[in-house]
Amino acid sequence: MLLASLNPLSVARGTDIPNAATIDGVTLSRSDVLGAATAVAERIARADRLAVLARPTAATVIAVTGCLIAGVTVVPVPPDSGPAELAHILGDSGAQAWLGEAPPGSELPAIPVRLHARSWHSYPEPADDATAFILYTSGTTGPPKGVLLSRRAIAAGLDSLAQAWQWTADDVLVHGLPLFHVHGLILGVLGALRVGSPLIHTGKPTPQVYAAAGGSLYFGVPTVWSRVVEDPASAQALRSARLLVSGSAPLPVPVFERLAELTGQPPVERYGMSETLITLSTRFDGERRPGWVGLPLAGVQTRLRDERGGQVAHDGEAVGGLEVRAPTLFDGYLNRPDATAQSQTPDGWFITGDVAVIDRDGFHRIVGRASTDLIKSGGYRIGAGEVETALLGHPAVAEVAVVGIADDDLGQRIVGYVVARETVSETDLIEHVATQLSAHKRPREIRFVDSLPRNAMGKVQKRQLG
Numbered sequence: 001m002l003l004a005s006l007n008p009l010s011v012a013r014g015t016d017i018p019n020a021a022t023i024d025g026v027t028l029s030r031s032d033v034l035g036a037a038t039a040v041a042e043r044i045a046r047a048d049r050l051a052v053l054a055r056p057t058a059a060t061v062i063a064v065t066g067c068l069i070a071g072v073t074v075v076p077v078p079p080d081s082g083p084a085e086l087a088h089i090l091g092d093s094g095a096q097a098w099l100g101e102a103p104p105g106s107e108l109p110a111i112p113v114r115l116h117a118r119s120w121h122s123y124p125e126p127a128d129d130a131t132a133f134i135l136y137t138s139g140t141t142g143p144p145k146g147v148l149l150s151r152r153a154i155a156a157g158l159d160s161l162a163q164a165w166q167w168t169a170d171d172v173l174v175h176g177l178p179l180f181h182v183h184g185l186i187l188g189v190l191g192a193l194r195v196g197s198p199l200i201h202t203g204k205p206t207p208q209v210y211a212a213a214g215g216s217l218y219f220g221v222p223t224v225w226s227r228v229v230e231d232p233a234s235a236q237a238l239r240s241a242r243l244l245v246s247g248s249a250p251l252p253v254p255v256f257e258r259l260a261e262l263t264g265q266p267p268v269e270r271y272g273m274s275e276t277l278i279t280l281s282t283r284f285d286g287e288r289r290p291g292w293v294g295l296p297l298a299g300v301q302t303r304l305r306d307e308r309g310g311q312v313a314h315d316g317e318a319v320g321g322l323e324v325r326a327p328t329l330f331d332g333y334l335n336r337p338d339a340t341a342q343s344q345t346p347d348g349w350f351i352t353g354d355v356a357v358i359d360r361d362g363f364h365r366i367v368g369r370a371s372t373d374l375i376k377s378g379g380y381r382i383g384a385g386e387v388e389t390a391l392l393g394h395p396a397v398a399e400v401a402v403v404g405i406a407d408d409d410l411g412q413r414i415v416g417y418v419v420a421r422e423t424v425s426e427t428d429l430i431e432h433v434a435t436q437l438s439a440h441k442r443p444r445e446i447r448f449v450d451s452l453p454r455n456a457m458g459k460v461q462k463r464q465l466g
């Protein structure tokens, strides 16, 4: 049974699970996680916010769980963050220390996480509205914004997914997603601990390791599923799974269909954002329609609006900006009251920035993003502005426009259009971005041009690129 509290371990207290989490070659029982995480909680009880270098390891699982037990806010940090990103995340979040490993050269102190320490102290459940996580996510311009997620929102989100997918302690969850985003961390680690289903984290999510894992429930971004269907033997090994779930980016219809053919079951698709958690999904026992992300989850309301805020019909054809109201919504962007205000309508709906269609049965199809400046590549959200700023920091770059170009494997791939003031190689520019930002924000390609297409106001016309 699922409890209303967030402490993910409070669900099945008393019943140990010998293989609660297997990650990076380490298998932890539920009591290992509880004992080690409570020992962490004892060390950090006076902290307010701690940064966790979120490698897919047992130490990360224990650090995060320890913070949830102690009521300390976690700031997950992508382990390959570049110096500019790292400085921004640490400065903006006000993290007081690293919990576990610190990156080389960091001035913040580090509090060790000991996998073999144990404590059985019992902590009171922190307040429901306490901030569990500050998740950094890209906007169209500027550095990433810190999304404040409460314990209440996360608990509501996980419980509604468990209901929609009939996810129980009898499942074995398999995924190989990063642990600094909603998908891999909140759904993929906290969800498993809360439901009590053993987790197998595969490391890099290749078709072969998914096939070998023998789970019942699999999570993947569309790039993972595209690669799975390119490897029919691995895909066929997933026939014994109960449910395959795709999310974080649009699943191409041909991949949906091929996956259904090879595995004997159509995947479940779900839609969400760092700011809203997962709001729409097809159901374990409901229709799974290729290209559509299903119905609102428990407590979620959705509507479509046109550019002037007028109603758009839910008739399966009219396209509008998707707005949501949900118990899973974030509590704003840290230190950004301007951006927080802009993300909501005056009557309190969250503006997703996605454009969608809703049919008469309430089924949703995501048509795309309203802005070309948010790119989804391999399921990662990347702001064009952040990559442009990094490129403009190179002395040879006079002007730049970064766009996402359709890509069969990644959904979109990052391409930088550059007007150079002196000769420079594509590799030098890509490497320059890599010194500033995480690996997945590097452009895959640089296209040198004499000028960028601009309108009469001088604004770059990105839709003419690509």
Ligand code: MLC
Pocket: 176, 177, 178, 181, 182, 183, 184, 204, 205, 221, 223, 224, 247, 248, 249, 270, 271, 272, 273, 274, 377, 378, 379, 380, 381, 430, 439, 440, 442, 443, 444, 445
């Ligand atoms: C990448 N590489 C490059 C490069 N970009 N090399 C040169 N130039 C570039 N521009 C390198 C990589 O470092 C890697 O090297 C190799 O090329 C292959 O890279 P890749 O094609 O990116 O593949 P891979 O590394 O396998 O990554 C694919 C992936 C990954 C699907 C595993 O993109 C991924 O983990 N995505 C998940 C994102 C996610 O979790 N999003 C959820 C957001 S939450 P090497 O040496 O390492 O092989 C959210 C809410 C919701 O959206 O709804 O869930």
Ligand code: AMP
Pocket: 137, 181, 182, 246, 247, 248, 249, 250, 251, 269, 270, 271, 272, 273, 274, 275, 293, 352, 353, 354, 366, 368, 369, 376, 379, 380, 381
């Ligand atoms: P992120 O902030 O990384 O959480 O990215 C959220 C964005 O991912 C959403 O605004 C959508 O654009 C996109 N997204 C997530 N899930 C889906 C999906 N199933 N189909 C289409 N787009 C999706």
